[in-house]
Amino acid sequence: MGKTGESLAYRQSTSRDQLPARSTPVDAFEAARHAFLSGRRLDMGALARDLGVSRATLYRWTGDRDNLLADVLWVELDRLLDAAADQAGGSGVARIHAGVTWFLDAVAAADPLRALLRDDGARAVRILTAPTGPIRPRLVGRIEELIAAEVREGGYRPPAPAGVLADGIVTVGERYLHNDGDPELNPNPETARVVISLLLRE
Structure with missing residues (x-):
């Protein structure tokens, strides 16, 4: 799933113009994983915003919140x-x-x-x-x-x-x-x- 240290969740304060040109399902998984390991409740809306994608895109990548959480x-x-x-x-x-x-x-x-x-x-x-x-x-x-x-x-x-x-x-x-x-x-x-x-x- 890529290097956890490179997850978007590690760069939550990064401005939008510094985000990668296109987020991927791997980025979504790693961001969710970092949220879990940090003890934060997984918020699909916030995750979609951090990734720069719509909630519909995020759900298409990962399934619903329970499914993503189970994978993590x-x-x-x-x-x-x-x-x-x-x-x-x-x-x-x-x-x-x-x-x-x-x-x-x-x-x-x-x-x-x-x-x-x-x-x-x-x-x-x-x-x-x-x-x-x-x-x-x-x-x-x-x-x-x-x-x-x-x-x-x-x-x-x-x-x-x-x-x-x-x-x-x-x-x-x-x-x-x-x-x-x-x-x-x-x-x-x-x-x-x-x-x-x-x-x-x-």
Whole structure:
């Protein structure tokens, strides 16, 4: 999606005649991503003005606000999942648990996500947790891949199919990290770690 540091959102004070001759969908995504990482509520009208395009053009590029926000969220969550896989040591159940709990801790500590839950509440929770929504199935799929890889390596004998375990792990994470979208109730990763250990036991 281009270099985040070159996003239009980094240059909000730039005068109109200094803007690029033509903004692109990549610019729209990067500006939205920067707004999220800065803890600001995504405003489609302001984003269109900053890009120098109409709202109709912006919506044609990105879909509606929820769709754009979901795309931004997934990029950040996917990045954290990659980091979790890199950080996880060992093999078998130990590697799965280490990777999943590293991810859980990282999400719990993510100020942009806490700001989103504070500002958008139930709407943000719905984007993050809807069973057929833009985030949850992909998250379950990534964790299922992590479990399945350890099963293929022969270091883990799961008590249930990888997909079932992955769905359970995501459910636990949702319960303790996105509790009604109220940041005062979040996070509670220690309890989640215990429950995830019980789910993964051989």
